[in-house]
Amino acid sequence: MIVTIDGVAASGKSSVASGVARALGIPYVSSGLLYRTATLLGLEAGLELNDATALLAHLRANPLRLEPRAKGNRVWVGERELTAELHSSRVDAGVSRVAALPEVRAWVDAQLRALPEPFVAEGRDMGTNVFPHAGAKFYLTASPRVRAERRAKERPEDVPAIEAALTERDRLDTVQSAPAPDARVIDTGPLTLDEVIGAVLSELPEHVSRG
Numbered sequence: 001m002i003v004t005i006d007g008v009a010a011s012g013k014s015s016v017a018s019g020v021a022r023a024l025g026i027p028y029v030s031s032g033l034l035y036r037t038a039t040l041l042g043l044e045a046g047l048e049l050n051d052a053t054a055l056l057a058h059l060r061a062n063p064l065r066l067e068p069r070a071k072g073n074r075v076w077v078g079e080r081e082l083t084a085e086l087h088s089s090r091v092d093a094g095v096s097r098v099a100a101l102p103e104v105r106a107w108v109d110a111q112l113r114a115l116p117e118p119f120v121a122e123g124r125d126m127g128t129n130v131f132p133h134a135g136a137k138f139y140l141t142a143s144p145r146v147r148a149e150r151r152a153k154e155r156p157e158d159v160p161a162i163e164a165a166l167t168e169r170d171r172l173d174t175v176q177s178a179p180a181p182d183a184r185v186i187d188t189g190p191l192t193l194d195e196v197i198g199a200v201l202s203e204l205p206e207h208v209s210r211g
Ligand SMILES: Nc1ncnc2c1ncn2[C@@H]1O[C@H](COP(=O)(O)OP(=O)(O)O)[C@@H](O)[C@H]1O
Pocket: 007, 008, 009, 010, 011, 012, 013, 014, 015, 016, 150, 151, 153, 154, 188, 189, 191, 192, 193, 194, 196
């Protein structure tokens, strides 16, 4: 059983996926962390972020491990844990260029499809491209200002700078960010986190919530 939660940047995907996963007693999987890991490793190696051949060679030489827990995903390369470094503004600024590369998308998709069910998968194209057969699909939205105000609690920049960066990332991510036709769209703007989690749980078909 797979539940997908897609949406725009900072719409609440990982927080909602975590809450839903905990309620169901299953893990969640953050696909964005894989794109972020590819970006961080590329930046550290001094690679051009649009050089798919060099990036893929580097990723294959440094295999990562994603630990998809319900309370938060963690990423390792060898003995080094990268998790805390994946949400920097530097990675935010480069990740959409890396995610535009079809070779990198195929690398991410193969790792996601190899994971054992059940899980909640969150990202941009979980319900459309990666898990079109998912048992339930959701798509989260909120205005750029609301999202920037939320993210400002997690980044050093001010709200206008964060809003500009989010809007630019939305633009670069447009291709892979269309909601699945069978996704339930939730505007999280007027809702608390618990209300969004409750809305998702209440919309799950019985066969999905029973596992
Ligand atoms: N409905 C909500 N109301 C208030 N804050 C929220 C809501 N959903 C998420 N948040 C907060 O917004 C921030 C971004 O959420 P996050 O789950 O990281 O989004 P995404 O995974 O889409 O980037 C987090 O600090 C989170 O706690």
